[in-house]
Amino acid sequence: MTAADSAGDLDRALLRRAIELSHRCPPSTTAFSVGCVIADRDGTVIAEGHSRRDDPHDHAEETALKALSPDDPRLAEATLYSSLEPCGHRASRPRPCAALILETPIPRIVYAWGEPPVFVPASGGKHLADSGRAVVQVPELAEEAREANAHLAGP
Template sequence: MSAARATEADRDLLRAAIGLSRSCPPSTTAFSVGAIVAGADGGVLADGYSRRDDPHDHAEEAALRAVAPGDPRLAGATIYSSLEPCSARASRPCSCTSLILATPIPRVVFAWREPSLFVDCEGAELLRAAGRTVVEVPELAELVRDVNRHLLG
């Protein structure tokens, strides 16, 4: 099976998600992440960023909360996240990977694999194992590292 590839539209929406991460309230204990849920037509259904509504919010969580769970557009949607969706959390019982898997969203695009600074992450592997298409866009990872430079020493 060949790896899924990012389109120029994917890169544009991922850059927009990275832009959202710059709005995150600062934290020394969590990454600054932006996320966008886009419909099959590329239109933005919802967006979010870490700590937007609550100090413990993750970006994907905030974005998914803004879309009705039964919205039929989710079946053809893509979620864009500047950082790989987490597979474990210290602050809440549900990881972002679990939240995504609770939806029919078939496709996930992210820029940077989560480093093991806070937790070990296997979000991409779990999403793929569940049959979701996962696209990593590493050429945009440096933009995400820049936003989180304060955590990287």
């Protein structure tokens, strides 16, 4: 994974939008509240999502990806922004978000907060990076991303 230094102003702005979306999630004691934004190569938002938007088991990345056709040509140069590291394991559905992202050509993933081991082991970022995707964590925004989940992760 690359260092936070490689995150520019556009990355921070779109990651903050994902964090805003995380605050729209219906509360849950069994899942994190996460927001996701997918932007094309120019930084134009082409899809957004948040946890539990359409179904109690939906993850943010899953809802954003559903808005796009898997063969959408914009995905080949897109960036996916998530307030929380995409999951590498999942209790509620068979395919974790990292696997769903790998089914697309999205080459770059930016997230704020590394997934704490509250529900499943954190491994999504590593899995994406090991699969050749560029993965950037922006830890200076982690506390903002954590706020929507303070009831799960503690103060």
